[in-house]
Amino acid sequence: xxxxxxxxxxxxxxxxxxxxxxxxxxxxxxxxxxxxxxxxxxxxxxxxxxxxxxxxxxxxxxxxxxxxxxxxxxxxxxxxxxxxxxxxxxxxxxxxxxxxxxxxxxxxxxxxxxxxxxxxxxxxxxxxxxxxxxxxxxxxxxxxxxxxxxxxxxxxxxxxxxxxxxxxxxxxxxxxxxxxxxxxxxxxxxxxxxxxxxxxxxx
Amino acid sequence: xxxxxxxxxxxxxxxxxxxxxxxxxxxxxxxxxxxxxxxxxxxxxxxxxxxxxxxxxxxxxxxxxxxxxxxxxxxxxxxxxxxx
Numbered sequence: 630x631x632x633x634x635x636x637x638x639x640x641x642x643x644x645x646x647x648x649x650x651x652x653x654x655x656x657x658x659x660x661x662x663x664x665x666x667x668x669x670x671x672x673x674x675x676x677x678x679x680x681x682x683x684x685x686x687x688x689x690x691x692x693x694x695x696x697x698x699x700x701x702x703x704x705x706x707x708x709x710x711x712x713x714x715x716x717x718x719x720x721x722x723x724x725x726x727x728x729x730x731x732x733x734x735x736x737x738x739x740x741x742x743x744x745x746x747x748x749x750x751x752x753x754x755x756x757x758x759x760x761x762x763x764x765x766x767x768x769x770x771x772x773x774x775x776x777x778x779x780x781x782x783x784x785x786x787x788x789x790x791x792x793x794x795x796x797x798x799x800x801x802x803x804x805x806x807x808x809x810x811x812x813x814x815x816x817x818x819x820x821x822x823x824x825x826x827x828x829x830x831x832x
Numbered sequence: 833x834x835x836x837x838x839x840x841x842x843x844x845x846x847x848x849x850x851x852x853x854x855x856x857x858x859x860x861x862x863x864x865x866x867x868x869x870x871x872x873x874x875x876x877x878x879x880x881x882x883x884x885x886x887x888x889x890x891x892x893x894x895x896x897x898x899x900x901x902x903x904x905x906x907x908x909x910x911x912x913x914x915x916x
Contacts, residue, residue: 630911676912685906689893 631692638696639790643707643783648722650779651708652738655725657775657791658701659735659743662767668694670748670764674757677824680812683754683805690798697791702733704787753822758806765799839884846877 657663671691678684709722709731717726724740735743748764751757772792779785813823833841853870860866881891889904890896896905909915 675910681906681908681910684908684910688910 631695637700637703638693639700639787641700641703641707641787643704643781645781645783646710646712646716647708647720647781647784648712648716648726649720650781650784651705652720652722652725653778654701654708654775654784654788655705655733655736656738657768657771658698658705658733660737660741660771661747662764662771663735663737663743663747664694664698664701664768665735665743666747667691667764667768668698669745670750671761673748673750674761677752678754678757679824680754680808682808683758686801686805690801693794693798697794700787700791704784706731706733708784752824754809754824755806755820755822758802758809761802762799762806765795765802769795769799836888839880839887843877843880843884846873846880849873850877 658665660666668691671687671694675684675687675691678687712720712722712731717723725734725736728734737743749757749760751760769792772788772795775788776785776792779788809823810820813820817823850870850873853866853873856866857863857870885891885895885898889907890898893905896903898904
C-alpha cells in the first residue's frame with residue numbers, strides 16, 4: 630500500500646506563466662515516455678518478477694515515478710496559473726484550454742490522452758527490464774528536448790533534476806538485468822523467459 | 833493464522849481505523865470525537881508497527897536498515913504473494 634507525503638521530491642517554484650512551455654512539458658505526465666507510463670510500467674511488472682532485488686527496485690523506482698508525475702503536474706500547474714486569455718490564444722494552449730481549462734489532465738505534447746499502450750508488462754524478466762532501460766533513455770531524450778526549448782531557470786532546475794533521475798534509474802535497471810542474467814540456468818543458453826519456466830531452464 | 837499474520841492483521845486494523853478517521857477529519861477538521869479516535873488509533877498503529885518491524889522486518893524503505901546491519905527491505909515474502 631501507499632502513503633502520501635505532503636512534499637515534492639525537489640522544489641518547484643515558477644514565477645512566470647508560460648502556457649506554450651506547459652503544452653510541451655505536460656508530455657512528461659501523459660505522453661509516450663512520461664512519468665505516468667513509467668510508474669504504471671514498473672509497478673505492474675513487479676508482481677511476476679522472480680528475484681527480491683528486482684522486486685525491490687521496481688517497487689522503489691515505480692514509487693519515485695509517482696513523485697515525478699506530481700512534480701511535472703506542479704510545473705504545468707504553475708506555468709498555466711494566472712495566464713491571460715491573450716497568452717492562451719497566442720501560445721497554442723487554446724486547444725487544451727477548451728477541454729480542460731487550467732486543470733491538469735494527462736496528454737502528450739500533441740494533445741493525445743494518456744493510454745496504457747505506452748508501456749508493456751510482458752511477464753518475462755529479461756524483456757521487461759530491457760524495456761525499462763529503453764524507457765529511461767527515451768524519457769531522458771524527452772527531457773533533453775525540453776531543456777533545448779526552455780529558457781526559464783525556475784523551470785530548468787526541476788527539469789534537470791528529473792533528467793538526472795532517468796540516468797540513475799537506467800543504471801539501476803542495468804544492474805537488475807545483471808541480477809536476472811546471473812540467475813539464469815546454465816542450460817538456458819538462449820535466455821528463455823526465466824519468469825515462466827520453473828527453475829529457469831527455458832525448456 | 834500464524835503469529836506474523838496475527839500481528840500484521842492488528843496493524844492493518846489500527847492503520848485502517850486511523851485512515852478512516854482521517855477521511856472524516858478532512859471534511860470535519862474540528863470534530864473532537866473524531867480527533868480523539870484518530871489519535872488513539874494512530875498511536876496504537878505506531879506501537880504495533882514498531883513491534884512488527886522488530887520481529888519480521890521493515891514495512892518501508894525508511895526502516896530498511898533497522899535490523900541486523902543489512903538492507904533487509906528487499907527480503908521476501910512481498911505482500912502480493914499471499915504469504916504474509
